[in-house]
Structures are given as structure tokens and as C-alpha cells.
Amino acid sequence: MKPIRNVLITGGAGYVGTLLTPQLLELGYNVLVYDTMYYGCELKPQDRLKIVQGDIRDTKFLKENLWGIDAVISLGCISNDAGYELNEDLSKTINYDCFEPMVKAAKEQGVHRFIYASSSSVYGVSDAPEVTEEHPLKPVSLYNEYKGKCEPLLFKHADDSFTCVTIRPATLCGYSPRQRLDLSVNILTNHAVNNGKIVVFGGSQQRPNLHVQDMCDLYKLLLTLEDEKIQGETFNAGYENQSIDDIALEVKKVVEEEFPDRAPIEIEHTPTNDIRSYRITSTKIQQKLGFTPKRNIGDAVRDLCKAFKEGKLPNSMTDEGYHNVKVLKSKGIM
């Protein structure tokens, strides 16, 4: 395996990238964050960190920045259904059309490892008890569909000089300096802490989750593993599958412990037509790569509570900046 020292993260100014980048610097990597900065940028240039405002659709400019890079972590995209649906044509240019040109540019510039963040939502809705990586992809949204369609475009270019791996993460949760409060556990926690109430739509639907710090630990691990272990492989990455009802109860319990003065947190149920339910099995990544998430949903809720107490998430009920779709709309990006 060739050594990896220089890492380019597309979308590195987002929720995951902002948490991951300082940790990579700490480990001694040189990092280049390449991002349109749709949601701003909490990272500051520093020794071994280069921050470039750039668009992955601008293959020429991206290619210039890929010179000397050993590994790409591909996070940049319109990262949820709601954002994608604001302008489906434009979203497709970001989430799909430019993907293969980006992969080719990386390979041509001598990048030797490409890590792609797909999504566990590619499976769509399934009541199968075990949703392994072999489960057919039955996407229920264009976001899911194009996340999945990029995967073979990456693997097409894999060879001895270019190691390619796809991760299908569960929905993430927890604190990051670029906070998203539009992800299920984070939404419930925000409402519990700041409104004293959680509204659950339906409740029996199953959802897999993963702590955002475990996500970062996985990307760090993927930079260190031997090529043979990951070449051409796809891995689910989730902690546990829980029903929305169970998640709401866990959020209630932790928030009541952290903010006893706000107890009891009320849980209100509202019927929904959206009974989409899915689960994933993450046994392969455990067995093949030895990756086991170390944090549960309660830990994510506790971290968010700490951030609220420290005043790191001001105006969380009103500031649109915490919601990707609202930012894309209000800035006229979509």
C-alpha cells in the first residue's frame, strides 16, 4: 500500500467534514477541503490545511487541486431528499453528472484511494429482516437513486493503482461544529431541549443511525487499511436499527437527565402517511474491517445537550442555517 499523506475532502465544510478535518490534521495528514461553502465554513486555514472554495462540477479546477493528493474522501453533494427535490435537474448535475469526471480526474492526477460516501437509503423501503450489501437497490427518491448510481461509476475505474471503496452510512446524529438540525435524532433533541416536546410522526418505522464521530472514525480507518481489504468493496455502516418511538424515548430520557428543570419532556404522536421503514445490517464491515461503532444514540443526544448548554447552538429553533434545505432556498442556490 502506498502511503497516504495528502487528503482532499469534497464537501469538507459540511456536517461530517467539519468534524473530520481537524482530526485528520491531528493525525498528521495534510488536508485540502474543496467545497462550494453553501452552508458557510467553520474551518479556518492553518498549517497543513488548505481550504478551497470550488465546485465538483468544475472538473478542470478540481483537477488542478487534485495534483499531489493521495486520497479523496467524497462527501460533497446535495445531501438529503428535501434539498435534492428543490431543483432536481440542478441536483443531478452535482450528485451524478460530475461524479465520473471527478473520479477520472482523481485517477489521472495520481490519487490512489477514493472513498465514496453513498447512503444506506439506497435500499429504499424494505421489510427484509437483514438488509445486507447484497439487498437489491430500490430507491424511493432521486437522491437515493443517484447516490446508488454513482457507485458502479467509481468501481469501473478501480485497478492496481486506484483503490475504490463505497460506504453506505445510516442517518447520522450528534454534534459537529457545522451543525445540521435536519437529521432525525438531532431534530428530536433540539425540540426536546428547546420546546419541551417531541412530535413523532407515526412511530413504528425503523431507522438505522450512526454517531457522526463513529462516521469520522470510519473514514480515518479507511485511510489506513491495506488496499486488498477494501478494493471494490461496499460497506453498510450503522449502529443499530431502532423504531422512531424508541428513538424518541431515548431522546426524552437523556434530555430529562441533562436538563432536569425541563422535565417531563412530552411525546406527542401524529399520524403520518409516510410509513417508510428500513433497517440495515452492518455485519460485513465488522467482520471484514473490524469496525464497530462505539457510540449510541444516547451519546449523540448527550453531546448535543452539552453543545446547547455551552451556547454552541444559538437560536436553534429559528435559525435557518441549521437546515440545509432552508439555506439552499434562502440563498437562491436551488
Ligand SMILES: NC(=O)c1ccc[n+]([C@@H]2O[C@H](COP(=O)([O-])OP(=O)(O)OC[C@H]3O[C@@H](n4cnc5c(N)ncnc54)[C@H](O)[C@@H]3O)[C@@H](O)[C@H]2O)c1
Ligand atoms: N448526514 C447524514 O445523515 C448522511 C447519511 C448517509 C450518507 N451521507 C452522505 O455523507 C456525505 C456528507 O454528509 P453531510 O451530512 O456532511 O452533508 P452536508 O450537506 O453537511 O455537507 C455537504 C457539503 O457539500 C458541499 N457541496 C454541495 N454541492 C457541492 C458542489 N457542487 N461542489 C463542492 N461541494 C459541494 C456543501 O457546501 C456542504 O458543505 C454526503 O455525501 C451525504 O450524502 C450523510
